[in-house]
Amino acid sequence: MTTTLLVLAITVFAALVFGLPIIRRPLISAPVMRLVRGILPTMGDTERIALEAGTVWWDGDLFSGNPDWRKLLDFKPQALSEREQAFLDGPVEDLCRMLNDWQINQDRDLPPDIWEFLKRERFFGMIVPEEFGGLGFSAIGHSAVIVKVSSRSITAAVTVMVPNSLGPAELLLHYGTEAQKKYYLPRLARGEEVPCFALTEPHAGSDAASGRSTGIVCRGNYDGKEVLGIRLNWNKRYITLAPVATVIGLAFRLHDPDGLLGGEEDRGITCALIPRDVPGIQIGDRHDPMRVPFHNGPVTGTDVFVPVDFIIGGPDGAGQGWKMLMDSLAAGRSISLPSQSVAAVELAARATGAYATVREQFNLPIGRFEGIEEPLARIAGHAYLMNAVRVLTCAAVDAGEKPAVLSAVAKAYLTDAMRSTTIDAMDIMAGSAISGGPRNIMSRAYVSAPIGITVEGANILTRTLIVFGQGSIRCHPFVHAEMQAVAVGDIKGFDKAFFGHLGFVFGNAIRSLILALTGARLVTSPEDGPAAKYFRALTRYSASFAFLADVCLGTLGGALKRREKISGRLADAFAWLYLGSATLKRFHDDGRPAGDVALLRWSCDLALWNIQEALLGVLDNLPNRLAALMARFLIFPLGAHRRPPDDELGAEVARSLLDGNEGRLRLTPDIFIPAPEEDGLGRLEAALEMVVAAKAARDTLREAVRTGKLESQPKETLVNRAVSAGVVSAEDGKRLEAAEAARDDIIQVDSFDPETYTGLKG
Numbered sequence: 001m002t003t004t005l006l007v008l009a010i011t012v013f014a015a016l017v018f019g020l021p022i023i024r025r026p027l028i029s030a031p032v033m034r035l036v037r038g039i040l041p042t043m044g045d046t047e048r049i050a051l052e053a054g055t056v057w058w059d060g061d062l063f064s065g066n067p068d069w070r071k072l073l074d075f076k077p078q079a080l081s082e083r084e085q086a087f088l089d090g091p092v093e094d095l096c097r098m099l100n101d102w103q104i105n106q107d108r109d110l111p112p113d114i115w116e117f118l119k120r121e122r123f124f125g126m127i128v129p130e131e132f133g134g135l136g137f138s139a140i141g142h143s144a145v146i147v148k149v150s151s152r153s154i155t156a157a158v159t160v161m162v163p164n165s166l167g168p169a170e171l172l173l174h175y176g177t178e179a180q181k182k183y184y185l186p187r188l189a190r191g192e193e194v195p196c197f198a199l200t201e202p203h204a205g206s207d208a209a210s211g212r213s214t215g216i217v218c219r220g221n222y223d224g225k226e227v228l229g230i231r232l233n234w235n236k237r238y239i240t241l242a243p244v245a246t247v248i249g250l251a252f253r254l255h256d257p258d259g260l261l262g263g264e265e266d267r268g269i270t271c272a273l274i275p276r277d278v279p280g281i282q283i284g285d286r287h288d289p290m291r292v293p294f295h296n297g298p299v300t301g302t303d304v305f306v307p308v309d310f311i312i313g314g315p316d317g318a319g320q321g322w323k324m325l326m327d328s329l330a331a332g333r334s335i336s337l338p339s340q341s342v343a344a345v346e347l348a349a350r351a352t353g354a355y356a357t358v359r360e361q362f363n364l365p366i367g368r369f370e371g372i373e374e375p376l377a378r379i380a381g382h383a384y385l386m387n388a389v390r391v392l393t394c395a396a397v398d399a400g401e402k403p404a405v406l407s408a409v410a411k412a413y414l415t416d417a418m419r420s421t422t423i424d425a426m427d428i429m430a431g432s433a434i435s436g437g438p439r440n441i442m443s444r445a446y447v448s449a450p451i452g453i454t455v456e457g458a459n460i461l462t463r464t465l466i467v468f469g470q471g472s473i474r475c476h477p478f479v480h481a482e483m484q485a486v487a488v489g490d491i492k493g494f495d496k497a498f499f500g501h502l503g504f505v506f507g508n509a510i511r512s513l514i515l516a517l518t519g520a521r522l523v524t525s526p527e528d529g530p531a532a533k534y535f536r537a538l539t540r541y542s543a544s545f546a547f548l549a550d551v552c553l554g555t556l557g558g559a560l561k562r563r564e565k566i567s568g569r570l571a572d573a574f575a576w577l578y579l580g581s582a583t584l585k586r587f588h589d590d591g592r593p594a595g596d597v598a599l600l601r602w603s604c605d606l607a608l609w610n611i612q613e614a615l616l617g618v619l620d621n622l623p624n625r626l627a628a629l630m631a632r633f634l635i636f637p638l639g640a641h642r643r644p645p646d647d648e649l650g651a652e653v654a655r656s657l658l659d660g661n662e663g664r665l666r667l668t669p670d671i672f673i674p675a676p677e678e679d680g681l682g683r684l685e686a687a688l689e690m691v692v693a694a695k696a697a698r699d700t701l702r703e704a705v706r707t708g709k710l711e712s713q714p715k716e717t718l719v720n721r722a723v724s725a726g727v728v729s730a731e732d733g734k735r736l737e738a739a740e741a742a743r744d745d746i747i748q749v750d751s752f753d754p755e756t757y758t759g760l761k762g
């Protein structure tokens with residue numbers, strides 16, 4: 001009786017304390033808030049602005065532990081417009097035909113007629129609206145152009161990317177004054193102005209906000225008139241297009257010691273547009289990024305004086321530069337490098353599929369060897385999933401999102417995959433991939449992969465600091481609200497967010513356990529068929545990820561910021577949730593083609609395996625071992641049984657690239673295919689066609705040799721003897737000879753006489 005009364009009393013007490021906010025707030029929420037304030041990392045303005053930039057979209061669902069798949073599947077990505085398609089079929093094809101990447105590398109620049117063509121056809125004005133004379137393309141249209149041009153020439157692609165990415169045009173569109181827009185946007189669209197954007201400095205690389213470039217507000221003389229202006233000193237490096245730029249977008253710290261603008265002395269990071277010819281600017285020298293000759297170089301300014309009107313947004317834009325940059329980062333980051341990465345993997349798929357069919361060793365096409373099948377499968381699978389991510393991320397931008405976290409994922413994980421798949425392609429094509437010259441197909445994509453990894457936020461930093469760091473604050477349903485409440489001492493707000501958070505953790509822990517025990521069978525998949533089990537498995541891992549993320553946040557608190565090996569693994573789990581979901585979306589949007597089931601399975605198996613390994617990595621290394629033990633039980637109660645795509649599936653995926661199969665074409669619709677007589681990919685495509693046409697006859701010939709009907713030697717007369725003996729028809733004989741000649745041609749590599757060789761430049 002007394003025990004029952006005691007239990008009852010405790011229950012009533014707990015219900016009152018936890019259930020009544022009026023009691024709960026002072027008793028629980030206030031001390032917890034003080035505790036949280038103590039463990040939260042200190043955050044400067046620049047960090048806060050960076051973390052709060054952009055919008056939350058599908059990433060919010062993935063962080064919720066229970067993604068709403070219907071929402072993803074019902075979302076309609078914007079299609080290419082007729083105008084965009086016509087541009088791709090017209091000027092982009094023309095440009096690609098004109099580009100000779102080998103020659104560009106020898107000349108260390110694009111030829112004048114290409115520069116002229118790019119400007120005339122408004123390649124530099126893809127993001128500039130039509131009303132300002134630009135092309136006004138959607139993200140997906142813009143991306144399609146970058147993919148095609150990248151597949152032909154990285155130099156040309158980077159030259160096109162930069163004016164359309166984060167830089168003067170993008171900043172002016174959102175923050176420019178009317179006068180600035182009217183003056184610059186048409187000129188940028190027509191290529192009359194070539195822009196660059198200078199943020200990076202010797203002492204400010206990844207930590208871009210720590211730049212030492214300064215501007216002092218003062219009066220001075222500009223163009224013969226006395227004006228209120230800024231005296232600038234800067235030292236920037238790695239600036240793409242700087243050597244040829246006519247206008248420099250410059251980020252610097254603005255000081256107003258005499259209060260001429262009103263307000264504080266230190267106005268903060270500011271962006272301005274500086275014409276190249278203002279006295280005091282040193283510009284023109286070039287860096288040499290991996291021998292890929294797009295223009296990139298340092299630019300310095302010594303006591304450069306410009307009017308305050310040159311600040312983007314005019315004097316009102318003073319001190320707004322960092323916010324402008326962070327808010328505008330997502331669009332370009334969603335497009336440029338993901339598109340270049342897709343170009344590289346499509347090129348790899350197209351070329352290696354053909355090469356592994358045409359090239360023979362040990363009397364067999366090399367694609368028949370299991371050793372080659374492995375990298376081929378990786379290339380094919382990645383071509384499928386990387387393109388899925390590109391299309392979905394661009395679709396988010398077209399829907400008006402500024403996907404800060406998802407663009408970081410797309411940039412970092414696709415450029416990493418670009419690097420690994422171009423390495424695979426190099427290995428498959430071996431000597432012919434390594435030998436430079438007009439015949440070489442893959443080496444430029446291979447050498448330029450580290451550039452993509454370094455720019456727009458180097459990948460290590462993006463993975464370990466941004467994806468989870470920003471994701472956990474922005475996409476988490478409660479953390480952001482908790483932090484905001486702590487910052488302003490709002491107990492009511494904190495109480496609401498904190499108790500919501502507790503319920504969220506508890507819910508995800510239970511769901512994680514139940515879904516693990518039941519193999520996620522309790523989850524309703526939005527559709528039947530081969531994708532259903534992947535929807536379920538990703539839901540399970542979303543719950544596990546959300547739960548584990550909270551365990552890490554709860555046990556490490558602000559220290560998680562420094563535990564980058566933990567946050568990097570959480571980033572991996574989150575990124576692969578996104579990559580996996582993008583693949584499911586692609587399969588759905590493509591109409592669930594039977595021919596893509598193996599690619600879907602391969603991509604999703606890889607995603608699930610990577611998620612599992614990332615979660616295990618966190619559990620193995622979480623400093624609080626008790627929490628790790630408990631979390632492991634709730635996430636993997638029956639152990640971790642996922643495996644990467646198996647050999648059989650890999651073989652099926654690899655074969656889709658071989659023997660002229662349609663899969664190779666379906667995986668590579670976005671790249672430029674040169675004319676059949678052109679060195680490199682053009683001739684390889686032509687050779688493949690001939691080899692495929694002669695395949696049946698070649699099999700017959702082989703069988704005749706194997707059964708002793710024909711002598712294998714001398715090889716040179718084999719076809720003639722086969723025709724004479726009636727083993728193959730005269731027509732097949734011709735096919736065999738043509739295929740042999742094409743094969744012989746395609747395996748040749750370039751060589752140079754000593755004098756020419758010594759003069760080679762790239």
Ligand SMILES: Cc1cc2nc3c(=O)[nH]c(=O)nc-3n(C[C@H](O)[C@H](O)[C@H](O)COP(=O)(O)OP(=O)(O)OC[C@H]3O[C@@H](n4cnc5c(N)ncnc54)[C@H](O)[C@@H]3O)c2cc1C
Nearest residue numbers: 197198199200205206238239240289455456458459460461
């Ligand atoms: C070809 C090329 C073109 C470029 N174009 C432009 C341009 O047009 N405009 C412009 O302003 N800039 C440009 N950049 C600069 C580019 O954005 C920087 O190179 C990049 O930000 C990295 O800076 P960093 O090279 O100095 O590397 P560092 O900052 O020195 O970083 C070195 C390594 O440390 C890692 N790292 C740094 N901090 C952390 C951290 N907290 N946690 C974990 N890892 C960390 C990085 O990921 C990297 O792997 C360009 C660079 C190149 C190479």
